[in-house]
Amino acid sequence: MSNNYFKFKQFTVWHDRCAMKVGTDGTLLGAWAPVNSVRSVLDIGTGTGLIALMIAQRQPLCRVNAIDIDAQAVEQVMANVAESPFHDRIKVNLQDITLMDGDEMYDLIVCNPPFFQDSLRSPSESRSFARHNVALSFDMLCRKAYDLLHPEGLFCVVIPTDVRDKFVREATGAKLFVTEELEVCTKKGKHPKRVLLAFRKRMGETPRKDILYMMDEHGMYTGEYRQLTGDFYLK
DSSP states (O other): OOOSEEEOSSOEEEOTTSSSOOOHHHHHHHHHSOOTTOOEEEEETOTTSHHHHHHHHHOTTOEEEEEESOHHHHHHHHHHHHTSTTTTTEEEEEOOGGGOOSSSOEEEEEEOOOOOSSSOOOSSHHHHHHHSSSSSOHHHHHHHHHHHEEEEEEEEEEEEGGGHHHHHHHHHHTTOEEEEEEEEEEETTSOOOEEEEEEESOOOOOOEEEEEEEEOTTSOBOHHHHHHHTTTOOO
């Protein structure tokens, strides 16, 4: 039986009341998203609050608005944030991104979006909302990100590689253009299963592309993966 919480170096994330648990995707995005000079952050579909907490740890000068449409998740995030060293810099709201206007712009917008567009839906409504493109389509997510993003800001997501092209097409249609891309392989010799993408409002840049191997051929975590996540994992 898995624990109801996940302990990191500077904070603990409880996830027993959240549809989606602490996982590798969120940890990768929270550790990878560029935070230099970032002062305002929007975490869309915050879930457990993991990404919001990681970014608050990485950038002491930023303030994070963490939103979700799941009331139980929001209650849990509030508790996780309250017990963290960053409670004064993270605001948690029960909020539908589609109803947000552009009165406040953000330097960084992050999202671990719903992506199982073609798989069977879960019997649990909250888990279905978290895992499927039900309440928030890629197109709507990208268009709202454009509306809320500062002209020089970044929009960062983590998605499975098999929906990468579709997501990039939707983002391009919303006038968001790839500036950084990191393919993630669980092990050397394996095909990448997920990709991290960063978008800007301007085109013309040649996207920076890299690949990250989480484990080597012997099943040991690589130095690159340890370096990326070392400020968070206890081991």
